[in-house]
């Protein structure tokens with residue numbers, strides 16, 4: 001019973017710590033863009049649950065546990081893929 005409570009607290013902590021990150025991106029025009037940005041974020045090994053939506057021109061993801069993806073890292077990844085990150089929001 002103690003172990004179950006402990007696991008519950010651990011899971012709760014993880015879900016609290018995993019920030020949802022939203023990135024507004026300029027230059028997304030098609031599915032290839034979506035693919036390039038998704039691949040770029042995935043390659044960092046710091047982002048999971050990655051979703052890039054063409055219509056919204058927005059990428060959302062959660063940070064991998066204990067791996068912080070800074071705003072400048074995000075901008076660099078998006079730039080490397082050929083686009084520009086104009087706004088980054090974090091939601092706990």
Ligand SMILES: [Cu+2]
Pocket residue numbers: 028029030031032033034
């Ligand atoms: Cu495209």
